[in-house]
Amino acid sequence: MRLEILTLALIVGACTWAFRFFPTKADLSGIKPDGVLARFLASTGPAAIATLFVASVLPMMKGGVPLPLGIGTASVLAVYAAARSVVMATLAGSVGYGLAVWLL
Incomplete structure (x- = not known):
């Protein structure tokens, strides 16, 4: 395996882990329900689902x-x-x- 691919995989893996781990450990009791952080955290689930859907469906879309x-x-x-x-x-x-x- 090329070093660039391995490095990229490690960076993406670390960022994915941090993106999933830190919100579960953060104290979110002090944020405003209609604030920017609350809206950001509420939109991460649907964004992740949409990304996974597109990534899994795109290879099937050859020819319609x-x-x-x-x-x-x-x-x-x-x-x-x-x-x-x-x-x-x-x-x-x-x-x-x-x-x-x-x-x-």
Whole structure:
């Protein structure tokens, strides 16, 4: 492995660890609920989910959106819009994607 790749992996790993570890250990009782830090911390979860979604879906997008991916994503969005439940939306996306793969 090249030294540059190893160095980059270590830096990214350390930053990821720090980004996940320090907010759990910080005393957040003194921050304002509508302050900049509170808004930043509240937006990190959705931003991480969106990043993981794009990173995992992008390789599948060669030549258009495959049908199972479209069905799974539509299932997630529809169930979340109807029920406002992340758990139910995740399960619906998994079931929709799995059924589409199984039927094809």
